[in-house]
Amino acid sequence: MAIEDPLFFDDEAADLTVAGRPAAVPWPVLVVDDDPQVHQMTSVLLRDFEFDGRPFEMVKALSAADARAVLAGRPDIPVALLDVVMETDDAGLQLVRHIREELGNARMRIILRTGQPGQAPEREVVIAYDVNDYKAKSELTAQKLFTALVGALRSWRDIVTIERHRQGLERIVNATPPLFETRSMRTLVERLVEQLGRVVDNAGGSVVACRPAERGDGARVLTVVAGSGRYGAAIGQPAEAALPPDLAAAVAEAFATERSVLGAERCVLMFRTLEHGATAFVLERPEPYGKDDHRLLELFCARVAIGFDNVCLYEDLLALNRSLEQRVTERTAELAANQKALLAAKERVERALERELEAKAQQRQFLTMVSHEFRTPLAVIDSAAQLLALRVESGEAARLERLGVIRTAVQRLTGLIDSYLTDERLQAGNLTLDRRPVDFAALVRTTAEMHRAAHPESTIALDVADLPGSVSGDADLLGLVLANLIGNAVKYSDGTAQVTIRGRRDGPLAVLEVGDRGCGIPANEVGRVFDRFFRGSNAGGHPGTGIGLHTVQQIVQLHGGAITVESAVGEGSTFRILLPLEPPVDGRR
Incomplete structure (x- = not known):
């Protein structure tokens, strides 16, 4: 440059x-x-x-x-x-x-x-x-x-x-939490003296707090209750004697007017509560206080007022607590007596629970044994009935009908045993799926044919051409689901049953609907049909145990699917199954 x-x-x-x-x-x-x-x-x-x-x-x-x-x-x-x-x-x-x-x-x-x-x-x-x-x-x-x-x-x-x-606001934010935790007025005043000096950077200055206190003769005089800097040694002394005359006069005037005075040489802050009266805080420092200091003090005082209210509320709570102590003592004696009764009742309940668990274990063991003992003779009876049916000539309709009745009873008893065993395994949580590709449409047709043969007087219409070719699942358990739904449709139909079975694919799901024109389910009972042991009010004339639909729902959910029902009294019911074509991604099923 x-x-x-x-x-x-x-x-x-x-x-x-x-x-x-x-x-x-x-x-x-x-x-x-x-x-x-x-x-x-x-x-x-x-x-x-x-x-x-x-x-x-x-x-x-x-x-x-x-x-x-x-x-x-x-x-x-x-x-x-x-x-x-x-x-x-x-x-x-x-x-x-x-x-x-x-x-x-x-x-x-x-x-x-x-x-x-x-x-x-x-x-x-x-x-x-x-x-x-x-x-x-x-x-x-x-x-x-x-x-x-x-x-x-x-x-x-x-x-x-x-x-x-910003720094002043940060100091206010950091200073107020300890004040809100204070539980006595004396501690609150002492902490306020400490925090006020930090809010406005009162380095080299002093803070003093004064409030009326009773003397020995009963008169109330302004007394220093807390202080820092050069007023730290004046605590407990009358303000008129411990403070400079001009400062004592400023404090007296603040109490007379109950107003804060923010000046350049000193700042006088007034706080008042109904129970504890007024308290004055005075700040002094070598450097003059400016408008920014005044604004910070006003903001700080607005927040600190909540601290005074908290202390008053806390002291009210202490008084209330003392009044409740006697009632607590009385109730303690009463509770001690009740505790003994509760312990005795607890022991009785625990003993009853142990007996119930033992009974359940014995029940499962008995069902397993009975199912094993029943399956063999039932299989023999069913086989014998099939052989006799093959040897009977076509003209002997009455004999063929009786053999059909025998086979139907055997199949019903076998299905009932399967339902009981499956339900017990579900309740015990040890039922696992043998997942394999299942020709779901073929399984539906086979199950429907079995019911047609067992109930020749019923009409079972099939429309499953749109079902997907394969579903991932347990063929035996899915067969049990179909047998329950078709069997219920036939059983709860008045007169000659008319059952409609439709299947289709809906994206990644196979959807199967089993509908009937039977007695239907009351609207207030539809939400409970899948509850264990629940039997509807219109099922009194039909045999059943109340676990079939519950087992159906559990099996469908194990496959990652869902089942719904729509029904109207006198018009029939439609049960809808939604099964995923592939196993769930998380592998939990």
Whole structure:
């Protein structure tokens, strides 16, 4: 940068000089430039500038490295004037990155000055680097320099004010939780004295709390109940004797008016509760209190008022608790007597439960034994009936009918045993599926033919051509499901049964519907038909155990499917099964 640049010899500069230097703390401005003449003339101009009653002071750095060293010891510098090209072509830009990213200094306002705009184009620089202004040295007059510095200082001051408010709010947030946990008024006042000094950074100052207290003669006088700093030793003394006269007078006036007074030298805060009366807190410190301090104190007091209410409520609860202690004592004796009765009842229940569990185990063992003992003779009877049916001549219809009755009874008894055993295994939780590909349509047809043969007087219509070719499942258990549903459709039909069986595919599901035109199920009982041992009000004339539909639902759910029912009294019922074509992905079934 040459000495002839307008920055140093512009006519506007003559209007900016201020006679004399104010005796105020100057604004430090970091000037980073490798040209000593720039430092010299900038220092001359800054000497004549003034803002907000404070002069300017230049902090000199001849390179980016010098600037890093300066900032390491003075992170509070508000404004920096940076050259771009110094020890390297982008030394100034790298210094910007160091300030923002490595030092984490977002408050400093950075004005980039360059004598070679082409080396660092303005558009690219302001986008890529966190700078606050960009000036070419050739266009930076003294007036423009002053305007840029004042704008930067205002921005820095606003940022500092915002940060100070944020820190004050953080102190309020951190200070209030311990107060809300306080359970006595004395402890609350002591903690308030401690926390008030932190909220407004009362370093070097004092806090005192006063409230009326009774003397030995019964009179009530203002007394110091808590204090810090120079008032820490005044606790328990009358305020008039322990405090300076002006401070004692300010406290007395606050109690008389019951109003807080926020001033520059001291702040008097008043809190009042119905049960404990008023308490005054006074803050003093060497540094004057400003408007920001006053706002923080007002906000803190608004939050702390809840703490006073909490203490009053807690003390009310203590009084209520004392009144309840006698009732608790009386109830304790009564409960002790009842406890013995409960223990005796518990023992009886446990013994009954043990007997029930033992009975269930014996029941399962008995059913297993009976099913084994019954299956062999039933199989023999069924086989013999089949052989006799083959030998009977076609003309002997009566004999064939009796053999059919025998086979039907055998099949019913075998199915009943299978249902009982399956239900017991389901209840015990040890029923596992033998999953294999099952020709579901063929299984439906086979089961339907068995019922046609057993009930020749019934009409069983089949429409399963749209069922998928294969379903993953346990063929025996699915056969038991079909036998139960078709058997129920026939059994609960009045007169000649008319059963309709339809099947189709619905995406990844096989859907089978078994409908009848029987007696139907009352609407208030539809939701209970799958309950174990439930039998409807219209099932009295039909034999059954009430476990068939419950077993059907359990088996379908084991396959990862679902079963629903639609029914109307006098119109019949339709049971709908939805089975996944493939096993569930989680493998739990």
